Amino acid sequence: MSQGNLNPIADSFENRPSFYIGQHDSHRYDVLTDDQYTHVLTSGFQYVTAPITNRHFFQRVVSLYKNYLKEREQWVSERGLTPTQLANPSLPPPIIPTLTDEDTSLSPCSHIGSLIAYSSPWIDLCSPDPTIASISRQVFNIEVAYANFCGARTIMVPGPRQDGDSCGIVQYARAILEALQVAPRVNIVIHLPMYREPGLEEKAQTLSDIFNPQNGEKEDAKKSKEIDIFTVWDSWNTIRSVCNYNVRLFVALRIPRRVPEKTLQERWFSEPLHFLTIGKNTFQQNRAGHPALSRHHQDMINRYMRLKVTPWLILCDVGPSAEELASLPDSKDAEFPSLAEAAKATKGNRKPHQPSINAYAAYMRYLERQQPPYSNMETPALIQFQDWLQPPLQPLADNLESATYEVFEGDPVKYDQYEKAITEAMAEWKELKKPTSSATPSNPKSDELIVTVAGAGRGPLVTRVLRAAAKTNTRVQVWALEKNQDAYVYLLRKNKQDWNNQVTVVKTDMRGWEGPRLRDDPSALTKVDILVSELLxxxxxxxxxxxxxxxxxxxxxxxxxxxxxxxxxxxxxxxxTPKLYADISGRVATGDVNAFMTPWVVRLFAIDYVAQHVPGHPRFQQAWEFVHPVGVSRIDDFADVHGKAARYATGGVGAMAGSAGSNDHNTRHCHLTFVCPTRGVIHGLAGFFESVLYASQTDTGKEPVEISILPDQIDRKSKDMISWFPIFFPLKTPLYFPQDSELEVSMWRQTDDSKVWYEWLVEVYAWVGPKTRMKVGSSELHSSHLRKRLSNN
Structure with a gap:
């Protein structure tokens, strides 16, 4: 019998993402009164949407436009102009006057933070009619400015109704950019369908529909065609690109009745999601007649709720109905009943009005409790690291603090794998009867293995070496090398307190170490049998x-x-990864001009792997490999051949200008091809590593001891290992690629003998024939050389 339910903490409600559920009524034209607002909250919701303006304002705008049309027709008629001259661009458009108290019921209030201001769905920022577009933009700016004045911190804006009109989408994007400037403290959320599923759009007629009914016929004709599920994302990509990836611009995603394929789900997962909105038609009835969502919907919502900033949920048009809210008694009238009324109420055992819990909200609470609990990789600390940029550590150049070492030591998986590798190496050393470096002419039978831990830090690998020796009953001489003066003090104390003075601790840079000395003859140097390091x-x-x-x-x-x-x-x-691109852009704006030339360490999460796995071109591809010990000339050998002075010569034998070439064997280059069946945009390259700690020398069929942070391999090779997050190589400009493209990635590991840096470039090729490709885009050549971050001095 499973014991999973016996752990109340692991199975508790708090161990899952929380749902923050709101209510939206597309037919609501006025802000809820206090009584209505309380009624909605007690029905199971936590916040509501509020229209910024009402029907009175709508009618005033419509009347203004009608009067404008009449005046324009009269003006044209009086001058005897033709219809083509009607479109004179110099004719002044109507100007929307300021709001009055009759135009809106929104006002500053104590619960304004629980209201999501909703922009009027009848405006048409995409309209090809310049007058309607002008009116719409004016109305939009008036609403945004007023909502900002009232204290609203989030404004939801209905997105474009169609995607094919690039002119209209750019026009819409320009209006959003202007609104972000009008309200500098407000988040603007674009309400978009996940894809153009019929029936998923706003129901309200726009000004264009009212004054140009033929537009609706054109839209109906377009809906009859096959649905391209990426067109909405195309529109969103245009909007946020025009707005320069503004960090106050978000998406509210309408969840369709039919869940799309995973590629689209992951694309939206990488975008800045603020709301997931679910309409009444998306729900189905279960056997008991209650609303429910399909398993595909549940899985998708559960996936999205794993984001660091979980999206809020909005249930649309599921009640309480407008009629129910209108029939509520006024609490002001019943606040102070007379004594006779109170006695009568008590005698009649009348209870105050108690709204029932909304069935849809109740189901979402049930769904909240059914989510999978947080895994070992979803601790609060790790969640906080999602998509958070960190410069890579430089332990060679910098002395790390104790707290940094402590974080790494908190990962048992890595050290378990190291211990396993060391144990196997010691066991096979005995099995193969290899000689030991401790043997001397005076003591040729010495079986002590000389083990060196290079870069010991605070000593976790030293502890694992001693454990492995105890497991295999192996006699060892252990040397711990550490250049960090402060960590050296810690190691000395640990050697006395924990290791029983079994370890020889040396303060030195491993590259300048003179080597181990024999126990029997301290004046004689010897060799190392097993060299252990964690420099990855x-x-x-x-x-x-x-x-x-x-x-x-x-x-x-x-x-x-x-x-x-x-x-x-x-x-x-x-x-x-739009979030990371926006973050890096912000760093550039605040003075870090080389932020796009920096490889960042980051726990990648809200991302979309744009490449697909196809034969010969996997989603994750190997760039290069390093093997130790190196079987080529080393620095000492180089000096023997060319002389020590040659190492510092300029314009010499090295591959880089001005380098001597002593480190050329550590340069690398790769050229990789990734296949992208669907169109999209990339913001950079995700980097990972795998390492073979030890491969059996006696059984070639035995699985090697490995560690990996590759997303498709980590669970198999080193599940739940947290010591390393991926690395991110950003692109200065987002690179768009069309459908059926190939991304050619070139990367170099460069050196001039004193520094090491990376250079990277991405090119886009599109197939234009069965055997013909055309280059359609390219990034610039990026280089981390300017940061001088990977110093080898």
């Missing part, structure tokens, strides 16, 4: 593991010495 970064080599191990590997016993890790590979995938 999010991209494998970005914390200079190759360069560091180059400087110490000459101490490794040849040919039988073992390096743990044995190898590591870097991997790439192009991604769409």
């Amino acid at each position: 970064g999010s991209f494998g080599d970005n914390e200079l593991s190759p360069e560091c191990l180059d400087g110490i590997q000459h101490h490794l016993a040849r040919p039988h010495g073992i390096s743990i890790p044995h190898s590591y590979t870097a991997h790439l995938s192009p991604i769409s």
Whole structure:
């Protein structure tokens, strides 16, 4: 019998995302009164939408436009002009006068923070009629300014009704950009359908529908065609691009009755979702006659609710109805009943009016409780790290603080895998009867393994080495190297208190270490049998593991010495991540001019992997690999051949101008092709790594001991490992690609012997024939060289 339910904490309501449920009535023209607002809240909702203006204002605008049309016709008639001359651009459009108290029932109030201001759905910012477009923009700006004055912090705006008119969409986007300037403290949320499912649009007629009825016939003709599920996203992409990815611009997504394919779901998942709106027609009736959502809807909502900032839910047109709200008794009249009325009420056992819980809201509460609990990878701390940019650590150049070490030590998975690798290496060393470096002419039978932990930090790997030795009954000499003076003090204390002085702690940069000394003859140097290090970064080599191990590997016993890790590979995938692009743009605006040239460490979450897995071109592709120990000339060998001075020569033998070439064997280059069947936009490259810590030398069929942060491999190789987040290589300008495109990614790991940096470039190719591709876009060549962040000094 499963014991999962025996853990009240793991199965508690608080261990799941919370639903914040609101109510919207598309036929509501006035803000709810206090009694009506209270009634809605007690029906199971937590907030409501509020129209900014009412029907009186609508009628006033319509009358103004009608009068304008009459005046224009009269003006044309008096001058004997032809219909083509009617479109004279110099004719002044009507000017909407300011609001009056009769035009709106919205006002500053104590619960204004619980109201979502809703812009009038009858305006048409996309109208091809310049007069209607002008009126709509004026109305929109008036409403936004007034809602901002009242204290509303969120304004929801109905999105464009159709997507094919690029001129109209750009016009709409321009109006949104202007509104963001009109109300500098307000979030603007564009209300869009997930795709153009029939019946999912706003029901209200626009000014264009009223004065140009033929527009509705054109829309009906378009609806009869096959639905392209990405057209709405195309419109949204235009809107947010015109608005420069403004951090106050969000999406309210109308959930359709029929859930679309995963590619579209993931595309919207990466966008700045503020609301998920669910209409009455999206629900189905279950066997008991109650509203319910399909399993596909449930899975999609559960997925979206895993975002760091969970979207709010809005139920549309599900009640309480306008009639029910209008029939509520006025609390002002019943606030102070007479004594006779109170006695009569008590005698009649009358109860005050209690609204029933709304069936749709009750179902959403049920759905909230049915969500999967948070996993081990969804602790509050890890959730806070979602999509949060961090510059990569530079442990070679900087001395880390104890708290930083402590965070890494909190990941048992990584150290369990290291311990497993060390244990297997020691066991097979015995099995293969390899010689040990502790053996001397005076003591040729010494079986002590000399194990060195390079970059010991606060000593977690040292502890694992001692554990592995105890498990395998192996005698060891352990050397712990650490250049951080403060961590060195910690290691000395730990050696006395925890390791029983079994470890030789040395304060040194591993590249300058003279090597281990024999126990029997401290004046004699020897070699290292097993070299253990944890110098890996999010991209494998970005914390200079190759360069560091180059400087110490000459101490490794040849040919039988073992390096743990044995190898590591870097991997790439192009991604769409509007949030990170907006974040980096903000950093540039505040003075970090090289923010787009920086590889950032980030726990990628609200992203879309735009490439699909196809034979020969997987979604995640290997960029390059490093293997240790290196079987090529090292720095010392280079100096022997060219002389020590050659290492610092300029304009010499190296691949880079001005480099001597001593580190050229650690340069890398890759050119990868990713296939994108659907159109989209990318904002950068996601980088990951995998590492083989140890591969069996006695059983080639045995699975190696590995760690991985690749999304499709981490659960198999190192489930729940949190020590490394992915790395993100941003693009300075978002790169759009059409349907059936191929993204060509070029990346370099460069060095001039004193620094290491990355360069990256993305090109877009579209197929225009069975065997012909055309280049349709390219990013600029990005380089982290300017940041000088990966110093090898």
